[in-house]
Amino acid sequence: DQQVKQNSPSLSVQEGRISILNCDYTNSMFDYFLWYKKYPAEGPTFLISISSIKDKNEDGRFTVFLNKSAKHLSLHIVPSQPGDSAVYFCAASSPFNAGGTSYGKLTFGQGTILTVHP
Amino acid sequence: DAGVTQSPTHLIKTRGQQVTLRCSPKSGHDTVSWYQQALGQGPQFIFQYYEEEERQRGNFPDRFSGHQFPNYSSELNVNALLLGDSALYLCASSFAWQGRNEQFFGPGTRLTVL
Numbered sequence: 001d002q003q004v005k006q007n008s009p010s011l012s013v014q015e016g017r018i019s020i021l022n023c024d025y026t027n028s029m030f031d032y033f034l035w036y037k038k039y040p041a042e043g044p045t046f047l048i049s050i051s052s053i054k055d056k057n058e059d060g061r062f063t064v065f066l067n068k069s070a071k072h073l074s075l076h077i078v079p080s081q082p083g084d085s086a087v088y089f090c091a092a093s094s095p096f097n098a099g100g101t102s103y104g105k106l107t108f109g110q111g112t113i114l115t116v117h118p
Numbered sequence: 119d120a121g122v123t124q125s126p127t128h129l130i131k132t133r134g135q136q137v138t139l140r141c142s143p144k145s146g147h148d149t150v151s152w153y154q155q156a157l158g159q160g161p162q163f164i165f166q167y168y169e170e171e172e173r174q175r176g177n178f179p180d181r182f183s184g185h186q187f188p189n190y191s192s193e194l195n196v197n198a199l200l201l202g203d204s205a206l207y208l209c210a211s212s213f214a215w216q217g218r219n220e221q222f223f224g225p226g227t228r229l230t231v232l
């Protein structure tokens with residue numbers, strides 16, 4: 001049961017152009033979404049996040065868009081740089097609850113390998 | 119400021135053996151989560167420890183167990199290893215009630231089961 005899906009295993013982009021990475025989710029309880037970047041031999045590094053009360057969040061070259069009705073989010077990188085080449089993971093979490101079933105567990109997609117060519 | 123550290127970096131075991139992986143959280147963090155990342159997949163949540171107790175668990179069998187120490191460091195134990203347990207094991211730390219906002223990951227332990 002893949003609740004978070006990244007349907008593009010890889011993406012290749014020219015330096016300076018826009019990179020768009022997509023992510024879909026099925027669990028309506030998810031209300032917080034994160035993007036992580038992972039280089040080989042390193043752990044995932046937090047990039048940017050968005051709460052379900054927003055539809056857009058920007059941080060420098062990185063912007064995340066959330067479409068709740070479509071259960072879809074995307075990460076835009078503008079302009080793309082060779083150093084952005086990495087695996088990008090989309091992750092989602094549901095609210096903490098007093099019933100003790102949710103404490104910030106992250107559910108990840110399969111990842112998208114981004115390659116930015118000079 | 120030391121980030122999340124994990125040991126060992128790599129480990130090779132044979133089927134049926136037992137393994138212990140270790141994690142030290144980022145300074146100030148009190149919660150540790152463990153994830154398994156199989157080749158070509160995203161990390162999958164194993165369990166989370168807070169106040170030395172397991173407070174949330176993913177869909178992993180009882181062969182996977184853990185422990186958290188008073189200094190917040192943690193261990194992941196896997197018994198009766200199977201070939202399918204070969205994966206990268208990631209530890210992530212966070213503050214108890216802010217984990218959904220951002221979890222800091224260590225570099226992982228690569229476990230190979232032969």
